[in-house]
Amino acid sequence: MTLKKEYLWTNFVASVWLLILYCGFLFLANMANATLLNQQFDPFAARVALWPIGVGSIELLCWLYVFRYRQDGSRIMAGTMGVLLMLSALLVPLLVSDLYDNADMHRGEWLFFLYVSISHLAYAFFGTEYR
Numbered sequence: 001m002t003l004k005k006e007y008l009w010t011n012f013v014a015s016v017w018l019l020i021l022y023c024g025f026l027f028l029a030n031m032a033n034a035t036l037l038n039q040q041f042d043p044f045a046a047r048v049a050l051w052p053i054g055v056g057s058i059e060l061l062c063w064l065y066v067f068r069y070r071q072d073g074s075r076i077m078a079g080t081m082g083v084l085l086m087l088s089a090l091l092v093p094l095l096v097s098d099l100y101d102n103a104d105m106h107r108g109e110w111l112f113f114l115y116v117s118i119s120h121l122a123y124a125f126f127g128t129e130y131r
Contacts, residue, residue, distance in 0.1 A: 008127045009070075012078065015119035016063050019085075022112065023056025055088070070129045079124030082117045089113040 030037060030049040038045040059081060066074045090113050 004126075005128050008123050011119050012067075012123035012127065015116045016059060016067060018112075019059050019116045020056050020063070023052040023059070026052040027056070051088075055085070058084075072129060074129050075124045075127055078120045078127070082120030082124060085113055085120065086117040090117065 027049075030052065034045075034049060037049055041048045062077050062081065065071070066077050090110060093110075
């Protein structure tokens with residue numbers, strides 16, 4: 001395997017685990033601030049609070065069954081997750097930030113999700129499923 005492919009794989013694995021850990025941390029932070037979330041996003045508070053569990057669970061299941069062993073279809077799943085993250089974690093907060101008070105997208109969080117999305121898409125387009 002070329003150095004480029006190995007670097008893409010290592011970067012992809014790092015982005016997968018960073019996303020899983022961040023989603024767990026974000027879920028715990030949302031549960032600690034549940035009353036504030038309920039006041040701020042009244043009809044959609046449950047969706048905002050549980051979003052990290054949904055994304056983190058999908059990513060963890062993809063890691064356990066598809067990504068870890070580079071199964072057939074791992075690049076397709078990585079591309080799907082990259083597009084999902086790009087739409088739900090980057091585009092949606094930018095569109096709704098004007099609708100809610102104090103719902104600004106933090107630059108660090110935006111850059112984090114951009115890194116994870118690009119890492120997933122880079123593996124999907126340029127990586128390999130075989131060791």
